[in-house]
């Protein structure tokens with residue numbers, strides 16, 4: 001990820017009160033740097049959608065400034081705003097595709113509006129469909145596509161005018177786990193390829209973990225915690241942040257394998273959960289143990305724990321330690337056995 005310290009989006013003391021008098025955003029400031037993937041997370045009603053829509057003036061703030069690349073976009077006349085908006089792509093939870101147009105037509109639509117010439121449109125649409133991996137589906141209609149494919153079309157459309165910002169409003173909330181993963185991978189790769197700045201809102205903490213480098217936690221129209229994903233995940237401060245983090249699904253074996261090709265999975269149940277078995281083998285056998293990940297899952301009848309570790313270079317000691325753990329009725333599997 002090519003993040004810099006150059007702010008691309010700056011929200012300065014913005015507030016939003018809807019015409020019915022409801023204040024959805026209390027004074028808040030937020031700065032997003034070039035190349036950041038900023039995740040805005042919070043429960044339903046926290047103000048996430050309102051906030052993201054203030055960035056491209058789909059909502060007008062009640063007070064404050066919205067600066068894009070240093071320019072206060074609240075001062076722009078409608079015609080200039082339209083031009084600037086072409087540089088801010090947006091994707092939505094329900095894709096918002098035109099059902100009467102095929103994939104090609106949906107992507108070309110944004111270019112037609114922006115006044116591109118017909119012959120340039122064709123080249124650009126196929127270029128975009130290649131980026132999102134849908135070239136061969138150019139003449140399919142939205143009703144013939146899966147949710148993940150529809151979101152790819154929406155991404156191609158959002159990228160059509162070479163934006164430098166991409167706003168994602170719950171872009172994976174309507175997708176299953178597999179499609180979510182592939183859309184997040186696509187977002188990560190286009191961010192790297194095109195040097196985009198991405199702001200995404202989500203209520204899924206795993207989305208933030210997967211692709212963001214920065215995050216904000218929103219509650220009651222305010223940002224209650226903001227910073228790098230590493231810092232917030234390792235030392236969450238606000239109660240809402242801690243609660244959201246507690247919903248993180250258990251670490252997956254693929255994630256562990258991405259860190260080490262020599263990992264062991266140690267599985268234990270019930271009575272062993274509270275025993276200091278790892279410090280035990282370190283003391284007894286002088287073995288080196290690097291803990292890669294771990295989790296305890298409360299089942300309805302008992303708790304099951306998994307620990308993913310990597311042992312040091314001394315294979316004789318490692319085997320003694322593994323034999324000892326197996327003797328304690330723990331399941332110890334090398335990655336070859338479970339990958």
Ligand SMILES: Nc1ncnc2c1ncn2[C@@H]1O[C@H](COP(=O)(O)OP(=O)(O)OP(=O)(O)O)[C@@H](O)[C@H]1O
Pocket residue numbers: 018019020022023024042043044045046047048049050051203
């Ligand atoms: N047009 C509107 N008029 C009045 N109140 C609104 C309007 N739009 C949103 N709100 C209110 O503002 C608050 C924040 O809504 P918003 O959609 O920004 O939250 P959110 O965090 O995105 O929630 P969700 O994930 O459910 O969409 C909510 O209480 C909502 O009812």
